[in-house]
Amino acid sequence: xxxxxxxxxxxxxxxxxxxxxxxxxxxxxxxxxxxxxxxxxxxxxxxxxxxxxxxxxxxxxxxxxxxxxxxxxxxxxxxxxxxxxxxxxxxxxxxxxxxxxxxxxxxxxxxxxxxxxxxxxxxxxxxxxxxxxxxxxxxxxxxxxxxxxxxxxxxxxxxxxxxxxxxxxxxxxxxxxxxxxxxxxxxxxxxxxxxxxxxxxxxxxxxxxxxxxxxxxxxxx
Numbered sequence: 001x002x003x004x005x006x007x008x009x010x011x012x013x014x015x016x017x018x019x020x021x022x023x024x025x026x027x028x029x030x031x032x033x034x035x036x037x038x039x040x041x042x043x044x045x046x047x048x049x050x051x052x053x054x055x056x057x058x059x060x061x062x063x064x065x066x067x068x069x070x071x072x073x074x075x076x077x078x079x080x081x082x083x084x085x086x087x088x089x090x091x092x093x094x095x096x097x098x099x100x101x102x103x104x105x106x107x108x109x110x111x112x113x114x115x116x117x118x119x120x121x122x123x124x125x126x127x128x129x130x131x132x133x134x135x136x137x138x139x140x141x142x143x144x145x146x147x148x149x150x151x152x153x154x155x156x157x158x159x160x161x162x163x164x165x166x167x168x169x170x171x172x173x174x175x176x177x178x179x180x181x182x183x184x185x186x187x188x189x190x191x192x193x194x195x196x197x198x199x200x201x202x203x204x205x206x207x208x209x210x211x212x213x214x215x216x217x218x219x220x221x
Contacts, residue, residue, distance in 0.1 A: 022051050047077050
């Protein structure tokens with residue numbers, strides 16, 4: 001199984017062409033992807049696709065973000081991409097509940113020379129976010145954790161963003177399940193609810209794009 005599984009709507013040929021015309025993962029990201037496959041088995045699918053990593057790094061750079069938060073870090077691939085795209089003196093706060101998976105992330109952050117700009121906090125992300133001051137703390141956010149809590153994370157983060165802050169949510173197409181009426185599991189229903197809420201939220205302007213398993217971008221007005 002390859003990364004193209006994430007971009008479920010593309011043929012293998014189109015996916016290979018797309019990846020070949022995006023910034024290629026460097027040795028650190030390639031090795032991290034392979035280490036993740038060996039360490040977590042079938043759960044490697046939780047790692048973002050290479051074209052998504054390239055897009056998110058560029059998006060962080062274009063937005064001029066210096067302060068970012070990631071909810072759901074896994075083994076650290078997306079954190080590397082985001083941290084590389086932050087402006088001078090940028091800082092990324094990573095929230096996750098798994099010490100085992102993030103131990104892999106820490107090793108690769110050090111190898112990438114980014115451990116001085118990434119802070120990891122373990123524990124329930126909703127509690128960590130709610131304990132932060134309710135003031136503009138983050139220019140950029142990436143949500144890629146437990147789907148039923150997406151709206152909880154969104155509200156907590158949006159309240160801590162200035163005008164122009166950008167929230168990126170992953171897996172919003174959920175391999176197409178969001179439009180399949182037969183799919184009524186908790187995660188699919190949670191993603192539908194998140195997508196509907198954010199699309200109708202007057203506090204943000206939005207764009208859903210078919211990168212990886214789907215990204216919903218929400219910029220605070």
